[in-house]
Amino acid sequence: MSDCSCQREDQIKSPWENSNCNVVVTGASRGFGRAFCLKLTEALTKEPGAARSINMLLMARDLEALNQTKDQVVTSKAPKSPTKVNVLISRPGLDMVNISEPAARAALQPLFDLNPKDQLEKETQWNLLVHNAATIGSVVLRADERTSIASLENYYRANLLAPMIITGVFLSHFAPFGSNHPPLMVVNVSSLFAMQTCPFMSDYCVGKAARHMYLKTLSTDRPTVAVFNYSPGPLDTDMFNELMLDHADPNRRAWAENLKKSGGVLIPDESARICVSWLRRCHYNNSGDGDAMKLRPESVVCPIHQKEYMDIWTGTNLDYFDALAIEQALNKQLA
């Protein structure tokens, strides 16, 4: 075990240390999105290795709930942190079903305004886009019953095309192609159902599989950008309740209810904590020869316990339970 570096993780310089950070989180009004914003703020404002500043842009339709997230973000800042935290709310709330390139640009504009393009190369930045917003789709129709074009289009606009378009617009500002851009990561909140099917949930399975692959193609086309597919596990959110109450299969509803009763459904905070802890592992291989195209996000992982995740920033899926098992193995070792 001499090559195991798990115990030295805390000594790694955080990728956001002393950086001005720009963060966008979609679906930030509740559930995992809100929890992620809080855990991220905690991590980014904590010494040693705190960020210099954070501009966090929250997106969702429900502006009242976004204001609550904003208040909670401000108070989740680490005590006595030197980090300046500025929370923005995208107004009017962006409805992903009405996505378009101009709509995405308008929603991101407040963040762009704080970061004039000609200042970007002069600043030490660390930038992050989190695709969390998602809908579960139908939980009562079989795959062969999904024949309404209007309903299908709405689903894929919100769950597939919106993430694509927002990514394109975000990158065009913070990481123009060929430029010596600051470190940038795109996180996708994925699901086990991107890989395996669930009855009466073709929308969700197909949408997640497609989003997962989109992130992989993004990594192929933009290798200087880090992309991260994270499956958060079954979370105690409105979406889980929808599955538990409305799913067409009574066995599936009973399974969900039992999982909830037995404590098998995670609080979003716990899964968000694990997700954020992995962001620390992203570093840039800077060959120093000035060729922006050669920069690569590298994974700082233990070669013994995390070797399957060497290429995690190219879209490899990380599941909450796998990440937890790694953490538990480390804790056992430390005990």
Add this chain to the structure above:
Amino acid sequence: MSDCSCQREDQIKSPWENSNCNVVVTGASRGFGRAFCLKLTEALTKEPGAARSINMLLMARDLEALNQTKDQVVTSKAPKSPTKVNVLISRPGLDMVNISEPAARAALQPLFDLNPKDQLEKETQWNLLVHNAATIGSVVLRADERTSIASLENYYRANLLAPMIITGVFLSHFAPFGSNHPPLMVVNVSSLFAMQTCPFMSDYCVGKAARHMYLKTLSTDRPTVAVFNYSPGPLDTDMFNELMLDHADPNRRAWAENLKKSGGVLIPDESARICVSWLRRCHYNNSGDGDAMKLRPESVVCPIHQKEYMDIWTGTNLDYFDALAIEQALNKQLA
């Protein structure tokens, strides 16, 4: 090798023997679609085990080319075959970009008219829907440059939503849920790019990954229906030429050109032959207790050489090259 049953494959009763077959092939005007129609007709009309009749409905926008396919289908019938072959052309040509439930129904209506619903349970049928139509999408834009909502919507309508809607409408007629429906198979022409990325081809990779997952969810929701994801390999078609001539990466263009020069690009006939040969392996496990919901398509595969494909009819991917390797191993054994 005593358990190897490869050599006994020809003795298996064909699933279409003495059946009235209804077949729909999209994108039948050229390339793999046309080749598939010809190879299928050859297989279904060949004794022993020929079909009683075939109604084959061809779909594409190019009606003139469809008429050529029709003529070729008629002449590809096995000599002295007892099978009645009837080729229909969907008019007006169905443009997948304008898909809707009524449009799909109108396109399939000629086939429905030949098969009144109240006759279905009285007839021995074998029915097949082949999703072959596809477009390559952009081969010049990076994933982060795909921000035109109109262009993205057109792509996913034609390549993802159209197959979904056509499947739903086809099944509602030939395999109503809960009915004791005749054997039905849905074939998806997939791609290696459903699993791995290719630069500047996010449309194609994401579309194929999503289609692949849709077929899997279909199998989960309709376990009595056989679903087959087949990756045909690099084919000498208009789509390959598009990649070779227009792809944004000169290295990728050169790779394609070299592959073509060196004979590494397959003629569609060869790949269609392999695809059709696998259809023979689909049989129904009929428990005979009269419970339609318990019927399952079963894979007749050799437990030694094809054991990875035991569940092939639930959407497992079969790649041309893997199928060829199996065939070659068999031929070696027979030699």
